[in-house]
Amino acid sequence: MSTVPTTIRPLERSLLELVVAGRHGDPHALLGAHPHAGSTTVRVLRPLAEAVDVVHGNGTRVALAHEHEGIWVGVLDVPEPPDYRLEVTYSGADPQVSDDAYRYLPTLGEMDLHLINEGRHEELWEVLGAHVRDYTSSTGDVTGTSFAVWAPHAVGVRVKGDFNHWDGREHPMRQMGVSGVWELFVPDVGSGSRYKFLILGVDDQWREKADPMAFHSEIPPLTSSVVFDSRYAWSDDEWMTSRAEGPGAHASPMSVYELHLNSWRRHHGGDPFSYVDLADELVDYVKDMGFTHVELMPVMQHPFGGSWGYHVTSYFAVDSRMGDPDGLRHLIDRLHQAEIGVILDWVPGHFATDEWALSRFDGTALYEDPNPQRGWHEEWGSHIFDFGRKEVRNFLVANALFWLEQFHADGLRVDGVASMLYLDYSREPGQWSPNVYGGRENLEAVAFLQELNAT
Structure with missing residues (x-):
């Protein structure tokens, strides 16, 4: 085992304290491997x-010394950072070999950040959320998951999950410029791992949040997001080609069967049919009844299984109760x-109030309109999206495209349009304020729907 040299790259104690406290916007600048003095x-x-x-090269091992409140430091006798691994020993356990998250470059490019800033990233789900990635290295291939979340007012963001014993202190994320995005690639995390973000707001409060862009979630009442790497191979090429090249759905008669998947049919013990079960039962029923289309009430993740699903908590995740x-x-x-x-019910007008979801996501009214006359739905007891914020419009437009592209949906039935269009919807006089022209129309919501249709 090598002896630790004395040429340690010096850092001020105040910087180390910021990292430990989860308040440093660029932990990669301090953690990981950095050349210093040869x-x-x-x-x-x-x-x-x-x-x-630290183990590198042909097995060269360097013991790190404890520096400050969980930060360990040492020096490798090489001029440039090598491909290395960590061997970590915890109390009562054998040493564990792992990779170091802080030796990897950002997984978002400059163009992605530019489009996010502009509110025009139409494939937002490809860069935010959790994505399994594979890399090649000299000591073996690396599989891990990149995490990215938009939290522009956060002081710090951590990711916690079953991969770090639910201790978010181990994985502070880095802030990507002025985009409001925080990012971290965590090696050895794969599909099926459960996680949440820990977000420190300007009010000095940590909030535990599910990922707004997660593809999968735990089954309620559990609320963690789940890393999911789709391996599905579609077999509907004939339908998709006909849809793209044909005269369109309106050229022939339509007969639509609307249903709520979770309650349409259940097993004798009361458990709902899975999506796979429904593929065997529902398809034959709808075909025999002569319907041309189905309209599925919200399939997005929502907290209360006894509802129809219109109070959504995870817009990019399917209802995990059925698979x-x-x-x-x-x-x-x-x-x-x-x-x-297949037509999907889609709910861009309002969202659930659960504190672990979108509500006051980074300690501020981020997704919801900060004006209570526009941001709170009295009748439904839910938050209303801030349609005047470009990043929120981007979130919703990308979500619509996500279901159309990633799930081959043939159309969306937009829920609650009237509540979006009119400022006085379900409000008494004095509970709403007119737009800049003195009217009752929500001009920002109108602009959002126009943008959605034009995309």
């Missing part, structure tokens, strides 16, 4: 560790193979 300093954040070693996202893909695929179109 060698390489490695700093690692492992608050609960009893010992940390995973590929299960829903399978159901839609089977419907298309039977020449049955």
